[in-house]
Amino acid sequence: xxxxxxxxxxxxxxxxxxxxxxxxxxxxxxTYRTTPAAFQQQVDEFTQKxxxxxxxxxVPPGEDAYLMAQxxxxxxxxxxxxxxxxxxxxxxxxxxxxxxxxxDNLNLNLEIVPEHALxxxxxxxxxxxxxxxxxxxxxxxxxxxxxxxxxxx
Amino acid sequence: MAYVEQLPRSLPRTREEPSRICCVTGLKxxxxxxxxxxxxxxxxxxxxxMGGIFGTLVGMTxxxxxxxxxxxxxxxxxxxxxxxxxxxxPVFFEVAAIVxxxxxxLNARVFSMKMGWSxxxxxxxxxxxxxxxxxxxxxxxxxxxxxxxxxxNQIFYLGYLIFAVGVVLALVNFALSIAAARAEGVYKGSLxxxxxxVAAAAILAMLSLASGLVALIPAWLYxxxxxxxxxxxxxxxxxxxxxxTLQYVNVVAMVVAWYGILxxxxxxxxxxxxxxxxxxxxxxxxxxxxxxxxxxVDPSLGNEVKIVGGxxxxxxxxxxxxxxxxxxxxxxxxxxxxxxxxxxFGWLKRLKWGHAGIAALTGSLLIFATGGWSGTVETTLPLxxxxxxxxxxxxxxxxxxxxxxxxxxxxxxxxxxPMLIRRELWSHRLxxxxxxxxxxxxxxMTSAQIWAGAVGVPxxxxxxxxxxxxxxxxxxxxxxxxAGVAISGLAGGLFIVIMVMTLLRGKRSExxxxxxxxxxx
Numbered sequence: 001x002x003x004x005x006x007x008x009x010x011x012x013x014x015x016x017x018x019x020x021x022x023x024x025x026x027x028x029x030x031t032y033r034t035t036p037a038a039f040q041q042q043v044d045e046f047t048q049k050x051x052x053x054x055x056x057x058x059v060p061p062g063e064d065a066y067l068m069a070q071x072x073x074x075x076x077x078x079x080x081x082x083x084x085x086x087x088x089x090x091x092x093x094x095x096x097x098x099x100x101x102x103x104d105n106l107n108l109n110l111e112i113v114p115e116h117a118l119x120x121x122x123x124x125x126x127x128x129x130x131x132x133x134x135x136x137x138x139x140x141x142x143x144x145x146x147x148x149x150x151x152x153x
Numbered sequence: 154m155a156y157v158e159q160l161p162r163s164l165p166r167t168r169e170e171p172s173r174i175c176c177v178t179g180l181k182x183x184x185x186x187x188x189x190x191x192x193x194x195x196x197x198x199x200x201x202x203m204g205g206i207f208g209t210l211v212g213m214t215x216x217x218x219x220x221x222x223x224x225x226x227x228x229x230x231x232x233x234x235x236x237x238x239x240x241x242x243p244v245f246f247e248v249a250a251i252v253x254x255x256x257x258x259l260n261a262r263v264f265s266m267k268m269g270w271s272x273x274x275x276x277x278x279x280x281x282x283x284x285x286x287x288x289x290x291x292x293x294x295x296x297x298x299x300x301x302x303x304x305x306n307q308i309f310y311l312g313y314l315i316f317a318v319g320v321v322l323a324l325v326n327f328a329l330s331i332a333a334a335r336a337e338g339v340y341k342g343s344l345x346x347x348x349x350x351v352a353a354a355a356i357l358a359m360l361s362l363a364s365g366l367v368a369l370i371p372a373w374l375y376x377x378x379x380x381x382x383x384x385x386x387x388x389x390x391x392x393x394x395x396x397x398t399l400q401y402v403n404v405v406a407m408v409v410a411w412y413g414i415l416x417x418x419x420x421x422x423x424x425x426x427x428x429x430x431x432x433x434x435x436x437x438x439x440x441x442x443x444x445x446x447x448x449x450v451d452p453s454l455g456n457e458v459k460i461v462g463g464x465x466x467x468x469x470x471x472x473x474x475x476x477x478x479x480x481x482x483x484x485x486x487x488x489x490x491x492x493x494x495x496x497x498f499g500w501l502k503r504l505k506w507g508h509a510g511i512a513a514l515t516g517s518l519l520i521f522a523t524g525g526w527s528g529t530v531e532t533t534l535p536l537x538x539x540x541x542x543x544x545x546x547x548x549x550x551x552x553x554x555x556x557x558x559x560x561x562x563x564x565x566x567x568x569x570x571p572m573l574i575r576r577e578l579w580s581h582r583l584x585x586x587x588x589x590x591x592x593x594x595x596x597x598m599t600s601a602q603i604w605a606g607a608v609g610v611p612x613x614x615x616x617x618x619x620x621x622x623x624x625x626x627x628x629x630x631x632x633x634x635x636a637g638v639a640i641s642g643l644a645g646g647l648f649i650v651i652m653v654m655t656l657l658r659g660k661r662s663e664x665x666x667x668x669x670x671x672x673x674x
Contacts (some may be wrong), residue, residue: 027459027534031452095303095387098542100611102623107609109541111451113385114302118452131622135295135542135611138303140225143615146622 022106028075028110030087030119039091039117043068054148064119069097069112069149071139074132074147080124082151091117098135101149103128109135115116170262177417177665181339181564185257185266190249191573192273194566195656197245200280200393201559202649204238207231209642212598216635217617217628224615229638231613233287235297239554240399241280246562247354247406248276251327253569254351254409259344261334264326272322279316282308296613298392301372301383310373317362317369326360346426347409347416353433354405357398360441364394386453393444400554401440401470405433407521407558408477410565411514415481417568418510418672423480424627432476439473442466449537449577461491467532471525478518485603489673503673509584511672513564516592520599524549527603542613544634545606548599555641556595563648564588566630570652571668576659579651581670590644598637605630 034042042135043066052058057076059065061084066074070093080086090099092114099110099120135146172183210230213221222230256263263269286293286308294306331352334340344352368391374380412429415421423429445462448454489500504511527549531540540546571578578584608626610617617627662668 006375027450027456028536029454029456029459033453075292096300098611100542100609102609104624107607108538109450109543109609110538111448111541113389113452115384116386116452118387131619133611133619133623135614136300140228140291141295142228142613143224143617143619146619 003097006017028118028120030121032117033115034091036093036114039066040068040093042066043075043091043144051076052079061086066090067099068093069099069134069145072096072134072141072145074099074134074145077148077150079143079150079152082124082127082153085121086122087119087121088118089119091115095138096136098133098136100133100135102131102133106130111136127151127153155255175257175572176663177669180257181260182257182573183262185198185269185401186261186263187268187573188271189263189273190252190257191570193245193252194247194281194570194573196273196277197242197249197562198566198649198652200237200241200245203284203644204234204236204242205645205649207234207643209638209645210234212638212642214615215617216632216638217486218632219635220616222615225291225294226613228296229287229291232294232296233284236280236283236287237263239297239301240283241348241557243403243406243554243562244316244399245276245280246566247358248272248320249403250409251323251351251355254265254348255327255330255334255480258348259331259334260339261330261337264330264333265478268322268326268329270523272319272326275319275322276316277319279312279314279319282315283311284312286312292473297371298396300392301375301385301388304372304376305355307373307376309377310369314366314373317365324359327351327355330612334415343430346422346429347412349430350409350412350433353437354402354409356437357405357440358402359477361395361398361402364398365396368392368395375506386448386451389448389451391443392443393447397444398440400550401436403445403554404474405436405560407517407561408433408474408481410558410561411477411481411517412484413565414510414514414561414568415484417669418508418514419485419488420671421484423484424487425480429477429480432473435473435476436470437465439469443470443532446532446537447532449532450541456534462535464532464534467530471529474525479535481514481518492673505672505674507585508670508672509567509578509581509588509628510564512585512588512592513560513567516588516595517557517564520552520560520592520595521558523596524552524557525601527552527599540606542611543606544602544610544612544631547612548602548606550600551602553593556592556599560591560595562586563591566652570655571659571662574656574659575661575663575668576655577662577667579654579659583647584651587644588649590647591641594637594639594641594644596637598634599631601634601637605634 046066047057050057056079058079065078065088067088067090090112092112097112099112103107130149132147170183172181175182207230211234213219214227293309295303297306356452373384375383415533442462443466449459449463489503494500494503567584610627
């Protein structure tokens with residue numbers, strides 16, 4: 001009898017997982033292998049192309065963005081236009097880092113691993129400055145590592 | 154199993170060893186088995202003391218209202234906390250349990266005392282190397298996970314490896330002890346339930362250590378510059394083959410402690426032993442692929458792999474835990490009804506709630522259940538986007554490993570140590586206060602951590618100010634968690650005091666009723 005009860009609980013959990021799996025917010029699985037140098041080159045080319053006078057990179061809608069995590073910061077600072085969907089590729093120059101995007105009611109976390117690039121696809125819904133922090137321990141100044149993603153109207 | 158009976162006969166078994174009959178259980182206790190169990194248990198308690206001090210410092214730094222340590226010291230304390238409280242304390246206690254389960258519980262001797270003491274000294278040396286490496290050089294503050302390309306000094310890796318070799322020796326001795334006991338005919342039929350459970354833990358430990366060697370040997374070579382690189386994802390996979398499987402060694406050992414407390418203090422067992430044995434086997438079958446949940450938001454693995462290996466297998470792992478939880482509570486209910494309890498909850502009224510064992514068992518069952526719940530949430534693929542590397546993770550693992558396992562081990566130790574050294578517990582009243590205090594502190598701390606994780610507070614971070622840019626909602630839960638840490642730190646310290654005072658000052662006794670007081674009328 002207990003076995004049946006336990007199985008019902010487990011099956012319910014399965015069902016919830018499958019339903020949740022087809023929801024709107026899903027884990028990106030668009031990845032490729034790279035090297036720190038090759039990814040740095042992509043980031044540099046992308047930065048030069050769209051660098052604005054304010055020292056930030058204004059990503060045109062439809063273009064992929066590139067973000068490098070390196071002890072102890074994220075480069076470049078990205079500026080997105082509200083209402084558009086973007087794909088942000090990220091990788092690490094040195095050790096493992098975390099990508100934690102913090103905003104009003106927003107909390108999204110990914111792992112950044114050197115030699116692997118991961119693409120996050122998101123829709124910039126609300127204008128504002130979003131904080132990006134590292135949440136994988138990366139060294140003695142780990143708690144200072146941060147960057148920004150800015151969404152403009 | 155003819156080969157099992159053949160094997161030990163060819164080995165010399167001539168040594169004579171003094172023994173006594175335990176006044177509580179009637180089991181035959183050999184002097185060697187007793188000494189080895191006590192030595193490992195004492196090492197475990199010392200490791201817990203160390204882990205607890207580091208942990209309290211960590212918790213007091215994470216509370217924004219306190220911020221006890223500077224960042225460098227914080228990362229040292231956090232690495233030391235992980236190593237002492239998550240590796241040394243449980244593994245030493247589990248080695249005490251495997252010595253106990255393969256000798257005393259079977260009325261048998263330890264197969265080889267030399268091997269037993271070698272294992273013990275290797276584990277002590279490896280553990281000391283790890284701790285010394287961490288506290289003497291801040292560059293070794295790489296967390297107990299030590300993900301390359303982050304590297305520590307080679308002493309750190311050698312400490313890990315030597316400790317692991319010691320555990321492997323202890324496991325080999327465990328298997329040979331059981332084989333020898335069977336050959337000598339000191340027990341008949343299936344292994345007793347507790348030994349069976351410990352055997353399941355031992356099998357998982359062997360798988361876990363094999364995986365750990367594959368992760369840590371290349372990391373050691375890399376730290377010395379003898380190889381050029383370690384693929385970070387490959388390391389993470391093998392490391393969690395060690396790290397996560399080890400948590401299921403802990404879970405199985407915790408369940409064994411539940412049944413141990415049940416048997417000693419209520420003279421009760423599971424209603425159906427086969428049911429509990431099946432649940433033990435399920436742990437072995439299911440727990441290995443579950444390491445996948447550590448990579449849910451990593452690059453490189455496909456979502457199909459993540460859903461099957463991380464999420465679905467993770468949910469399945471709840472099944473054996475629920476089975477054991479029901480078996481333990483059902484066993485208590487069955488025994489108390491047999492003694493005349495009536496009504497739906499009459500059996501609960503018969504329990505002595507002011508009793509340390511009952512308090513620890515209840516706290517452990519309760520907090521472990523919350524840990525199963527939070528773990529199931531985290532292992533769900535899309536939800537992991539919210540919880541990954543936030544305070545949710547330490548919230549979950551303190552519910553399972555601390556509230557569940559550590560509290561169960563504490564409760565079990567309140568009976569085990571007095572029986573082994575034949576001294577009464579120093580203070581039952583303080584032990585009861587300890588168990589309730591620890592339960593309350595851990596519930597408060599872990600609930601606040603889960604809350605903090607939900608609003609995005611990162612784990613393993615010395616400060617959460619980030620130039621004042623972080624939301625105000627981060628402060629309160631972290632301060633509440635700090636209050637929980639203070640309470641559980643005090644209660645944890647009380648456990649150490651009770652253990653040490655029992656060892657040194659406990660009243661010598663051969664009275665079963667005083668060594669193991671009964672937890673129900």
